[in-house]
Amino acid sequence: MTWNDEFHPSDHRGRPPGGGRSVREERKMAIEAESVAALYEQLKRRLADVYPDAELFLKAELAYEINRLKKEKNALILGHNYMEPALYHAVPDLVGDSLELARRAAETDRPIIVFLGVHFMAETAKILNPDKTVLIPALGAGCSLAESLTADDVRRLKAAYPGAPVVAYVNTSAEVKAESEICCTSSNAARVVASLDAETVIFIPDQYLAANVAREVPDKTIVAWTGRCIVHEQFSVEDVTAARRQFPDVVVLAHPECPPDVVAAADFSGSTAAMIRFVREHPARRVMLLTECAMGDNIAAENPDKEILRLSCRRCPYMQMITLEATLEALRELRYPVEVPEPVRSRARRALERMLAIA
Missing domain, CATH: 3.40.50.10800 (NadA-like)
Incomplete structure (x- = not known):
């Protein structure tokens, strides 16, 4: 199944078995x-x-x-x-x-x-x-992806590929976004790339997400950076094979920051929100998540009627x-306040607003 699906917010309206309050309603009750x-x-x-x-x-x-x-x-x-x-x-x-x-x-x-x-x-x-x-x-x-390149790196890429628009994954600094034409997230990356009127696109910083997008948008030539998520790069096809050997009925979900061969081996790949929606709506009773393990805990708590496999916990240290x-x-x-200086902020905002207009 493709990972380039429309996502839904994770504080969804899904209800536990037998009815009852939604996750959103229960969170509201907890807050109040x-x-x-x-x-x-x-x-x-x-x-x-x-x-x-x-x-x-x-x-x-x-x-x-x-x-x-x-x-x-x-x-x-x-x-x-x-x-x-x-x-x-x-x-x-x-x-x-x-x-x-x-x-x-x-x-x-x-x-x-x-x-x-x-x-x-x-x-x-x-x-x-x-x-x-x-x-x-x-x-x-921080974030290993955001820390993998600088604004200077982007300027060098633009000089090497003149005229190629830069798509910045949101997992980047404000300075990098400011050097980019448009931003994207894992839920809309292929859609953003497809929207650009250019044959060659610079996609930063996630090497694996870029490769997975390239399969979804084969008419584009994608120039990728070499950044990787320190969580998702750890998953392998062997993880999928071992899970299927032990649990033949398991449905495997992989985040698109995983290596391309892992995404290809999975049954579904999508953003965190798309994965949450999939677990809620798919009839499968046993699901393995190839993503950050705290999210697995949250999905398991929201879907007590399903078995969520987390064969090895890979927690994001950040x-x-x-x-x-x-x-x-x-x-x-009131700590720690985040500041973004001008004109970096206004230039980065343009890239974000272009993404939001497409999304």
Whole structure:
């Protein structure tokens, strides 16, 4: 199955077996809980298999205080799908993949945005909201893809391939986006590349995503950079083969940042939001996810009627820095503010807005 499907936001309307509240409704109830005890009981319904009771109660205490401060400061909390489960289910107002969060960041009227994601995500929110305070809970929450090239690298690529438009995956710095014609995410990359009136396209920085896009858009010549996601590059065809040998009925889902041979071996490849939708809607009872393992925990909690295989946990070390404790301190102390200087911000914004117009 193709990975270039329309995505849906991850705080979806899917319901647990036998009816009941949606994930979105349960998250809203957690955010509005009137006591730590009420929030704890709310989380326990979803996460009893993820955390011991004592740890879950401590997390409920932290989440309750975060939600109190969020209301007091009129802050918006955006969270990426790779958050740890307690954060995912108790704190963010909006949850999604990079494209959905970019859209929502552009729409908010709240004065403070706390981004539960890595630096390029918070930076994207600041690019789209220059007059708002944008906070990231951990300064060290970077990204191997964003760190794999600089604006100077992009300028050298443009000089080597004059006239070729540059498509920047959102997993890039503001300076790199500013040197690019348009941005993309994993959910719309092929669509963005196909929209360009050029035979040759420079695609940065993800080598594997570029190769997977090239298969979807064979009429384009794609010049790729050599960046790789430190999580997704670890998956192999052997992982898929071993899973199928042990579980012949398993349906394998791979993120498009995985190597092309892994994507080809999978049954489906798509963005985090597309993978969430697939698990919710597909009749398969056993699914293996080739992506960041916290997302596997979140999907398992949302789909208790399905067996989610995570044969080896590959946690993003940067997303692991985004904790309840760090989020609480971010709201208490208004740290760490993200800044993007002009004219970098305005040039990067143009690339993002072109993407949003296509998306």
